[in-house]
Amino acid sequence: MLHVKEFNEKHPIAEAKNLKVAYGDKVIHENASFHINEAEIYGFLGGSGSGKTTLMKTLIYLKEPDRGTVTMLGKDIWSLKLKDREKIKLQTGFMFQFGALFSSMSVLDNIGVMLREYSNLSKKDVEDISMFWLLKVGLKKEAANLFPSELSGGMKKRAALARALVLSPKILFLDEPNSGLDPVSARAMDRLIVDLRDSLGLTVAMVTHDADSIFSILDRFLIVNDKKIVFEGNLEEVKDFKENPLQELFDSRKMKD
Ligand SMILES: Nc1ncnc2c1ncn2[C@@H]1O[C@H](COP(=O)(O)OP(=O)(O)OP(=O)(O)O)[C@@H](O)[C@H]1O
Ligand SMILES: [Mg+2]
Structure with missing residues (x-):
């Protein structure tokens, strides 16, 4: 049994610094920095079209940033040679929203x-x-x-x-793993994600809009709004974040408690 908690908060397994990401002239992220710690369940939050999937794609070789660095498993991934790039890719798992x-x-x-x-x-x-x-x-x-x-x-x-x-893989990326699932299946998926982390020490980074997942399984998360990462931290810390663009989403869950 791995003592996963000992790893938490200590070792970033993925780190993005000062990323600018654009599609042609359309800038999606101006200067994004964040880090994901080993064996944590990390969330990418933000409104529709805010660039969550795009951010995740910079970590899994699907979208090259225009500026900045992405360090995965200790390597500056976008500067690697093809052979070394393959090695990192193979230690990274991902599941897309419509991952048919x-x-x-x-x-x-x-x-x-x-x-x-x-x-x-x-x-x-x-x-x-x-x-x-x-x-x-x-x-x-x-x-x-x-x-x-x-x-x-x-x-x-x-x-x-x-x-x-x-x-x-050492790190697993999930794009909206609960979307399209009924509430019972969605909670079962949450439990599975936690089990994978607890039993394997797996790091999970996921995009989600699901308030129940946010409250019950995320260790830390970022919030994207208007081309910026406006918050990175945990549930305790987000309480002090006064201009939370997702306040309604957080309030909706609190009212259920
Ligand atoms: N391949 C692409 N070419 C051009 N524009 C794109 C491309 N992919 C995404 N975009 C645009 O970038 C912006 C961010 O898209 P992205 O898919 O990252 O958002 P998202 O936060 O994941 O949204 P959602 O919650 O709807 O999945 C959107 O305006 C989208 O239209
Ligand atoms: Mg998306």
Whole structure:
């Protein structure tokens, strides 16, 4: 059992400094700095279109910043050579909001995609490892041979999560893991995320609009508004943040307590 809490607040596993990020002339972030600590569950919060996904993409090699540095696992990732870049990429898992599974493949084959691509493991080993992750995300053994069209929304998300975990990444990025799920499945997904962190020491960075997730599972988070990161900290600290653009979202949850 890992004593995960000992790692918290101590070692940044990912750090962005002074990022400017634009699509052509359209500047999305002017000067973004933040850090994600090892083994914490970190949130990217902000209104729709505020640039949460864009920020996350700078950490997983999908969007190069116009300025600034991104350090992941101790490496300045955007200055790495291709070979070293691959090494970092393989230690990073990600699941997109609409992270579709391959419809022509069974769940087990979907989960094993990265192993088939990046390892020399035998077919049997690939199947065994894929099965481990299938069970780890809470799917039943019988789901292995189903096709994506035969799965519920919650099961699809779990299968996509298993696919993102199959290379045992150190850090996992999730873009709105609860979107489209009913409240019961959404809470089950939250519990799974916490379990992955607690049992594996995994760092999780996630975009979310879900007030229940914010209050129940995030250790720290940032809030983006109007091209700036206006807050970075935890729930205790956000209470003192008077100009919170998401105040309504925070109040809506408080009223439920
Ligand atoms: N590939 C792209 N090319 C041009 N503009 C883009 C591209 N991707 C995103 N944008 C724009 O950048 C801005 C930020 O988008 P982003 O997807 O990062 O926001 P978001 O905070 O994740 O929003 P949502 O909550 O709706 O998912 C939006 O105005 C969007 O239209
Ligand atoms: Mg988004």
